Amino acid sequence: MPFRLSSFDDAGREIASHKGNPANNRGRKEENRDVTDRALRYRAHANAPPGPRICGLCGSTRNIDIGHINGHEEDNSAANKLYMCRSCNVRCGNTLRRAGLGRLTQQYNPAPEGAPNLGAWVNAVLSIKGDSGGNMPVAEAVDVIRATPPSKRSSFAREIWAIRRRRGTDRSAVPF
Numbered sequence: 001m002p003f004r005l006s007s008f009d010d011a012g013r014e015i016a017s018h019k020g021n022p023a024n025n026r027g028r029k030e031e032n033r034d035v036t037d038r039a040l041r042y043r044a045h046a047n048a049p050p051g052p053r054i055c056g057l058c059g060s061t062r063n064i065d066i067g068h069i070n071g072h073e074e075d076n077s078a079a080n081k082l083y084m085c086r087s088c089n090v091r092c093g094n095t096l097r098r099a100g101l102g103r104l105t106q107q108y109n110p111a112p113e114g115a116p117n118l119g120a121w122v123n124a125v126l127s128i129k130g131d132s133g134g135n136m137p138v139a140e141a142v143d144v145i146r147a148t149p150p151s152k153r154s155s156f157a158r159e160i161w162a163i164r165r166r167r168g169t170d171r172s173a174v175p176f
């Protein structure tokens, strides 16, 4: 299942949208969830992040979709959307889930500011992807990424893309 940063909140959403509705019609339930997923995806694409379709987390230009930084697909604010490649999207989802984040009840503290430079951005990125190079708590990384203006994220993505291009595809030479 590609582009599922928050597949783990399906259950929460399903439960929420079927309150008071006896779980007696599984077919209808699945259908409703499909409609909801489609609607959420449509809304995400209706207001795409600015800049080229480059993964903001690794600079890749392949399999790019719009990811939801905090894991909430229903949160389509500009702060929460970022171009992500499929691989980073999945890894973020896994990290958020391990950290107990991305659920509908999760509250976030507003971050005072976004990443001021590429180094800070990469640290947040590595942290949200669960890479050993990152040293931030996942919730903090989510806040920093969300607080970074979309235009700035886009320029970080381009920088990362350029660095990757210079260094080739040697994964050991590229820290993200």
Ligand SMILES: [Zn+2]
Binding pocket: 055, 056, 057, 058, 059, 060, 084, 085, 086, 087, 088, 089
């Ligand atoms: Zn990526």
